Amino acid sequence: MARAGLSHDIVVAEAAAVADEIGWERLNLALIAERLGVKLPSLYKHIASLDGLRRDLAVIGTRELADVLSASAVGRARTDALHAVAKAYRRFALEHPGRYAATVRAPASDDLEHGEAADSVLRIVFAVLAGYGLAGDDVIDATRSLRAGLHGFVALEAGGGFAIARDVESSFNRLIEAFDSAFASWANSIYGSPASVAREHVEWPK
Amino acid sequence: MARAGLSHDIVVAEAAAVADEIGWERLNLALIAERLGVKLPSLYKHIASLDGLRRDLAVIGTRELADVLSASAVGRARTDALHAVAKAYRRFALEHPGRYAATVRAPASDDLEHGEAADSVLRIVFAVLAGYGLAGDDVIDATRSLRAGLHGFVALEAGGGFAIARDVESSFNRLIEAFDSAFASWANSIYGSPASVAREHVEWPK
DNA sequence: CCTATAGGCTAGGTCCATTAGCTTGACCGA
DNA sequence: TCGGTCAAGCTAATGGACCTAGCCTATAGG
Numbered sequence: 001m002a003r004a005g006l007s008h009d010i011v012v013a014e015a016a017a018v019a020d021e022i023g024w025e026r027l028n029l030a031l032i033a034e035r036l037g038v039k040l041p042s043l044y045k046h047i048a049s050l051d052g053l054r055r056d057l058a059v060i061g062t063r064e065l066a067d068v069l070s071a072s073a074v075g076r077a078r079t080d081a082l083h084a085v086a087k088a089y090r091r092f093a094l095e096h097p098g099r100y101a102a103t104v105r106a107p108a109s110d111d112l113e114h115g116e117a118a119d120s121v122l123r124i125v126f127a128v129l130a131g132y133g134l135a136g137d138d139v140i141d142a143t144r145s146l147r148a149g150l151h152g153f154v155a156l157e158a159g160g161g162f163a164i165a166r167d168v169e170s171s172f173n174r175l176i177e178a179f180d181s182a183f184a185s186w187a188n189s190i191y192g193s194p195a196s197v198a199r200e201h202v203e204w205p206k
Numbered sequence: 207m208a209r210a211g212l213s214h215d216i217v218v219a220e221a222a223a224v225a226d227e228i229g230w231e232r233l234n235l236a237l238i239a240e241r242l243g244v245k246l247p248s249l250y251k252h253i254a255s256l257d258g259l260r261r262d263l264a265v266i267g268t269r270e271l272a273d274v275l276s277a278s279a280v281g282r283a284r285t286d287a288l289h290a291v292a293k294a295y296r297r298f299a300l301e302h303p304g305r306y307a308a309t310v311r312a313p314a315s316d317d318l319e320h321g322e323a324a325d326s327v328l329r330i331v332f333a334v335l336a337g338y339g340l341a342g343d344d345v346i347d348a349t350r351s352l353r354a355g356l357h358g359f360v361a362l363e364a365g366g367g368f369a370i371a372r373d374v375e376s377s378f379n380r381l382i383e384a385f386d387s388a389f390a391s392w393a394n395s396i397y398g399s400p401a402s403v404a405r406e407h408v409e410w411p412k
Numbered sequence: 413c414c415t416a417t418a419g420g421c422t423a424g425g426t427c428c429a430t431t432a433g434c435t436t437g438a439c440c441g442a
Numbered sequence: 443t444c445g446g447t448c449a450a451g452c453t454a455a456t457g458g459a460c461c462t463a464g465c466c467t468a469t470a471g472g
Contacts, residue, residue: 003419003468025231029460038420041461045419050460106366140372145355145381147367152358153350160312161353166346175351178388185387186380209437209450235429247430248451256429414472421466428459435452442444 004038011036011046012056019057019098027054027098054102055114061099062117068092069124077131079180085128086150086176093154100158104151133187142183149175210244217242217252218262225263225304233260233304260308261320267305268323274298275330283337285386291334292356292382299360306364310357339393348389355381 014036019027029050033040047053072088073081093100103121107114122143129142153172162168220242225233235256239246253259278294279287299306309327313320328349335348359378368374 006419028458030458039422040459041422042420044461104361104365137372137376140370141377141380144359144362144368144374144377145384148358148362148381149351149355150358151362152354152356155310155361156350156354156357159310162350164346166343168350170343171347171350174347174392175354178351178384181388181391182384212450234427236427244450245452246428247453250430251450415470416472417468417470419466419468421464423463423465425462426460429457431456432454433452434454435450437450438448440445440447442446 004036004042006036006038006042006046008046008056011043012053012060015053015057016060016096016099016102019102020096021098024098024101027057029053054105055108055111057099058102058105058107059114059117061096061102062114062121064096064099065089065092065103066117066120066124069121073124073128078184081128081131082180082183083173083176085124086146086172086179089150090154090157090172093158097158100154129183132183134183138186142179142186145182146179149179210242210248212242212244212248212252214252214262217249218259218266221259221263222266222302222305222308225308226302227304230304230307233263235259260311261314261317263305264308264311264313265320265323267302267308268320268327270302270305271295271298271309272323272326272330275327279330279334284390287334287337288386288389289379289382291330292352292378292385295356296360296363296378299364303364306360335389338389340389344392348385348392351388352385355385 011032015027015032018032018035022031027050029040029043033043036043047056068088068091069085072084076084107118109115125143125146126139129139129146132142134142153175156162157168162171217238221233221238224238224241228237233256235246235249239249242249253262274294274297275291278290282290313324315321331349331352332345335345335352338348340348359381362368363374368377
């Protein structure tokens with residue numbers, strides 16, 4: 001009985017690869033075990049349950065997304081930063097559909113580790129929006145709108161919803177341009193009231 | 207052995223109710239059978255499979271969504287129509303989360319009945335956008351952007367992603383206002399090229 | 413070398429979806 | 443009314459998935 005040399009991180013990493021290949025919803029322990037050269041029950045020495053594994057996957061997926069977005073934004077501001085972050089977001093979702101789907105899971109309210117990962121993504125978005133001079137409720141509305149647009153677009157695209165003969169990339173760029181215009185105009189509008197940004201707990205992206 | 211008096215439509219209707227209550231992804235035959243006062247295998251006299259039932263649910267859910275959107279748009283145009291349709295869309299998704307999730311399933315390419323239901327929703331959106339004077343690629347970009355924004359927003363909201371202390375309805379209104387401004391400006395921009403609207407097959411909303 | 417621990421294993425339980433095959437209620441024509 | 447057909451229910455059994463209990467041994471530390 002040779003040891004396979006598994007660890008918690010190795011199992012989660014393999015689960016991420018499997019999820020990217022066959023889809024988040026079809027993720028199953030049997031396939032993970034097979035690919036690791038181990039029988040299914042052996043996985044339970046490293047994970048708590050399938051649901052626990054999904055949560056762990058959500059955490060590392062969210063961290064990876066934060067890293068990708070952060071790297072895309074360095075040295076940019078306003079329109080440049082918005083387009084760069086949006087492009088990086090879409091690219092991550094298309095290249096790692098399983099990991100991306102994992103990030104859509106909202107953290108449990110008592111899961112500090114997961115919550116911190118989600119907040120790290122939100123901080124990047126806030127930083128981009130700060131470049132537009134947004135404040136108060138505007139920041140929240142802009143964040144929600146941008147999240148909605150990004151998530152909706154990549155979810156529909158990944159699901160095969162864009163079948164018309166029109167370049168998807170061009171449509172995506174115009175969506176982001178629309179947000180760019182909106183955020184620019186909000187900064188000068190009456191909406192920019194200095195309401196407190198009361199952060200109970202911030203969840204991302206779902 | 208008293209007969210329960212089931213039919214295909216009754217089973218699908220009960221499935222819709224169950225999906226709205228416990229969620230699209232947790233829909234299962236055991237619970238449907240129990241609620242109908244029948245043993246699980248008896249359902250197979252009326253449905254082909256769980257996946258077939260899901261597809262049937264997608265069709266009726268999509269039709270219901272089309273009816274709701276259509277009713278909301280009558281007698282309105284441009285900004286009024288856009289806000290009315292958006293509000294009806296969000297309301298449907300929040301009141302019938304299971305049915306809404308079902309509508310996100312893209313029709314199989316050879317499923318004419320499902321495809322027709324999906325197209326009936328798209329026609330409503332096209333009609334609203336026609337009021338803005340959009341043409342060519344603009345119509346496609348606007349449709350994709352609007353779908354993305356609507357779907358993303360309600361998906362995130364339903365998933366508990368909007369936890370900050372800011373009224374969700376207000377954020378939604380501002381998102382729609384942003385689309386309204388964008389569509390209005392597109393109609394007068396250089397983008398409005400008369401490219402052909404090549405409709406291979408149109409899928410909605412995923 | 414001895415021992416404790418941790419990481420594998422087999423066996424078995426539960427819960428679903430699905431299929432096969434049986435039984436019986438309801439309707440229809442003679 | 444009688445009998446036949448069909449549809450709608452049922453039980454039983456299969457297979458796949460997650461999960462647990464309990465065993466067995468490779469490895470690390472003394």
